[in-house]
Amino acid sequence: MRIALIQTNPLIGDFHRNLANIVAWIDRAREANCELAIFPELAICGYPPQDLLERPAFLADLQRATNRLVTETHGIGVLCGTILPNPEASGKPLYNSAILLENGKILFTTHKRLLPCYDVFDETRYFEPGRQSVPCTYKGLTLGLTICEDIWNDKDLFARQLYATNPVTDLLENTAARPELLINLAASPYHLGKARRKNAIFSHLCTKHNVPLLYVNQTGGQDALLFDGRSLAMDRAGRIVAQAAACREDMVVVDSAALLAGSAAPFADPAADETDTVLGALTMGIRDYVRKCGFAQVIIGLSGGIDSALTAVLASRALGPDNVLGVALPSTISAPESEADAR
Numbered sequence: 001m002r003i004a005l006i007q008t009n010p011l012i013g014d015f016h017r018n019l020a021n022i023v024a025w026i027d028r029a030r031e032a033n034c035e036l037a038i039f040p041e042l043a044i045c046g047y048p049p050q051d052l053l054e055r056p057a058f059l060a061d062l063q064r065a066t067n068r069l070v071t072e073t074h075g076i077g078v079l080c081g082t083i084l085p086n087p088e089a090s091g092k093p094l095y096n097s098a099i100l101l102e103n104g105k106i107l108f109t110t111h112k113r114l115l116p117c118y119d120v121f122d123e124t125r126y127f128e129p130g131r132q133s134v135p136c137t138y139k140g141l142t143l144g145l146t147i148c149e150d151i152w153n154d155k156d157l158f159a160r161q162l163y164a165t166n167p168v169t170d171l172l173e174n175t176a177a178r179p180e181l182l183i184n185l186a187a188s189p190y191h192l193g194k195a196r197r198k199n200a201i202f203s204h205l206c207t208k209h210n211v212p213l214l215y216v217n218q219t220g221g222q223d224a225l226l227f228d229g230r231s232l233a234m235d236r237a238g239r240i241v242a243q244a245a246a247c248r249e250d251m252v253v254v255d256s257a258a259l260l261a262g263s264a265a266p267f268a269d270p271a272a273d274e275t276d277t278v279l280g281a282l283t284m285g286i287r288d289y290v291r292k293c294g295f296a297q298v299i300i301g302l303s304g305g306i307d308s309a310l311t312a313v314l315a316s317r318a319l320g321p322d323n324v325l326g327v328a329l330p331s332t333i334s335a336p337e338s339e340a341d342a343r
Helices: 015-031 050-054 056-070 167-173 194-209 256-261 275-292 306-319 336-342
Strands: 002-007 036-038 077-085 094-102 105-111 136-138 141-147 181-186 213-217 219-222 225-228 232-234 240-243 250-255 298-301 324-327
Touching: 002 015, 002 213, 015 036, 015 056, 015 250, 050 056, 056 077, 056 094, 077 105, 077 181, 094 136, 094 141, 105 136, 105 141, 141 167, 167 181, 167 194, 181 194, 181 256, 194 213, 194 232, 219 275, 225 275, 232 250, 240 250, 250 256, 275 306, 298 306, 306 324
Parallel strands: 002 036, 036 077, 141 181, 181 213, 298 324
Antiparallel strands: 002 250, 077 094, 094 105, 136 141, 213 232, 219 225, 232 240
């Protein structure tokens, strides 16, 4: 089976834009003769939606967009992150969910079980954790579906586990129908060095459980958060065999038969040099912040120092030099050298 890993750059809350983009990528996956297209965590609304989840109108629009996506799946399976209501009378009202769609129907639904509440994450504020991890079957292939944090709790890798349960173990060791393929939908923010650490964790999981992994991560800038994408396929030996680009939308196609057989050629080390990724991430973050906020141009105060000079270079790369205005504001105590450097 040909599987498309599709990393998208959503605009949080712009359901029309996000849905149109997802549908366009589904069409590309069809053209590439793919039978399954996989999108990131919360791809329909964008991550993180934060207190927009407190607005009934936002949730109603999200439900309509999700229903519309269901109708766009003729002839192809689509696995996508969204938000679903919690029908129980107690607990948080929402689930962070993944849905498997095909031919206008929802074939399978699962909910994120490990909800991070540290650093930039506050998911327990909004979501109820899923209660179980159950594999599903699509076109004869048994899949183990997880969402982002669900695969970040292995006891071998963390001195102290944050959660009492491990969805990966539940899927791969405690079920009658053991998944042949582990899938993770993610919106995992970027920081320097994270790719190498993340890949080491994934490699450990694949070799420990003797299972391949498909990882699909959001890309783009969302306010102060940067998402680098770099979705990947990893074989059961822990080798990366396919990887999407960093810091832009992209699609990579994986052949499940080759992945399961271990015959796919290894991909070059994607984390060997992070310099280009850092530059790309900073450029992407500036571009997305300006465009998603509806701005056209920026003004930068130039002091003559290296920090404002670097900021001006990054802004020019992100927006084009015609959209960057540098302003020097010298005072009576400004050194002539600073004024000259600013110019």
